[in-house]
Amino acid sequence: MESKVLKKREDIQEIDKWSVNEVYSSDEVWEKEYKELQEEAPKLKWFEGKLKNGEVLIEYLELNEEISRKAEKIYVYAHLKSDEDTSNPKYQSMMNKIDAYMAEYATYSAYLVPELLSLPDGFIEEEIKRLDGLKPYEFLLTNIIKEKPHVLSKEEEELLAAASDCLDAPSSIHNIMTNADMKFGNIKDEDGHEVELTEGNYSSFIKSKDRSVREAAFKDLFGHYKDFENTLATTLSSSIKAFNFSARVRKYNSALEAALKPEDIPLEVYKNAIKTINDNIESLHRYVRVKKKLLGLDEMHMYDLYVPVIEIDKEHVEFDKGVEMAIEGLNPLGEEYLEIFKGGIEGGWIDKYINKGKRGGAYSWGGYDTKPFVLLNYNYDLNDVSTLVHEMGHSIHSYYSRKEQSYYYAGYSIFCAEVASTTNEALLIHHLINKETDEKKKLYLINQELEQIRTTVFRQIMFAEFELYTHESFEKGMPLTAEDYNAKWHELNQKYFGEDIIVDNEIDVEWARIPHFYNDFYVYQYATGYAAASAFAKSILDKEPNAVEKYTGFLKSGGSNYPIEILKKAGVDMTTPKPLEATIERFNELLDMLEKDI
Missing domain, CATH: 1.10.1370.20 (Oligoendopeptidase f, C-terminal domain)
Structure with a gap:
């Protein structure tokens, strides 16, 4: 029988861990680079008030990239090490140190946007035409200039920034009220035991095979929300007022325009959907x-x-078998994509298994000069195979972006972020449904995809x-x-x-x-x-x-x-x-x- 005792970090095989030590060979090297960053970053302040011509702007952008890439590596390493074992005080301390420093670091270049926007209309465009060295930054700079009608004076921006905490209050109140203060009472579970209902376990009760359990959870949860409906309506209304206030102050025609226009997303995209x-x-x-x-x-x-229309026995899928299934499912993407996928699996991108203190969930993350790392907590389930292709979708998107784009253009927007991961999931489930011969299992998979779309x-x-x-x-x-x-x-x-x-x-x-x-x-x-x-x-x-x-x-x-x-x-x-x-x-x-x- 498998041991249920969680392994310690040091007991996990090296082959099953991500190769974060390739970012820095030791914590001492990290400390050395951190000190260098603290010495170098203030150099960015020198440019304040001097961005009056294209040559100086190129110098700033080149230095900013060099320092930002160093800061990013330091930041990524500390966070990844901390996530490996959140109970390790050494890495918690490193993470806290760089987190605190990043707030200070942001102030060194905070003048950039206001300064560029204070330049005469058309000046930047002329400089881009004049200097070949500025051409690679054209999209970056024109995107900043585009926001000019919506950026306020230095004093007004400072005032808005100071008020941002107050404007975020409705969200904080909603969060603390629904997650900490609201209690939902007890219900009887499938075995007739009294259990406390929470926002956390509600999702498992609403999928229960026992209809009376589903009904009790539903009525209890929403009954308690009903008790607080006037307060919660006030927090929501206050939040909407705050969004509308910000939109109006920034001279947008509506809150919808304020949310979509910075990414150049036409309002029709929202309304047509x-x-x-x-x-x-x-x-x-x-x-x-x-x-x-x-x-x-x-x-x-x-x-x-939410109740599944069909139940199947839990299938035990070893990690290597999951990789095999993933490769079969992603086969239509062709040889090059599959080579990168296999390279990532074998090349230390993935931290596979759960260990004591490891951060839960799954994510894909890294920097321009690191691998696109993947944190998993693989639990031998079919859903874990789906999570693997999802996170590898993000990582291969990042891999390609960093390989093909310069530092300033390697990040992608939220609007695009989930596309690569979801395409992988769609290809996998399509493949699993098509090849499944067991009727019951096929129905289960079909229902899963239907629920995902719903x-x-x-x-x-x-x-x-x-x-x-x-x-x-x-x-x-x-x-x-x-x-x-x-x-x-x-x-x-x-x-x-x-x-x-x-x-x-x-x-x-x-x-x-x-x-x-x-x-x-x-x-x-x-x-x-x-x-x-x-x-x-x-x-x-x-x-x-x-x-x-x-x-x-x-x-x-x-x-x-x-x-x-x-x-x-x-x-x-x-x-x-x-x-x-x-x-x-x-x-x-x-x-x-x-x-x-x-």
């Missing part, structure tokens, strides 16, 4: 009908939405529609109360899920538990990212001409242009409904497979 989903809402209604039939329910309620695309667009309604109401001078929020949420649930489900009144207050509403106009990017990934996966699987080359071109682009342009160049035009329609097409295809087996 809502329209496309509304035009195809019947697909989600059909899903509800099929699920109701598969669950054998006379009446389907909101608390039945929660990542349909649900997030419903959130986006609610968010647009709340902001537009405020812009029209219509303050909203808990009653207004509840009514709109109920109406949206009825519209999205259709007539085959009973929209229980408890769900009306669900808006109150969504933390993303405190990060304005963020959620729609889950859906657009998924849609772009679906479009890429479809073109690759359909073997469309140059599909793989176009996709690799996207991975190589980093942040060298605006996200919409990068995707468009790769054949995915997010200003049209096509990518979302491709996702819905896949959703319908999966429903056809599911219905065939009823």
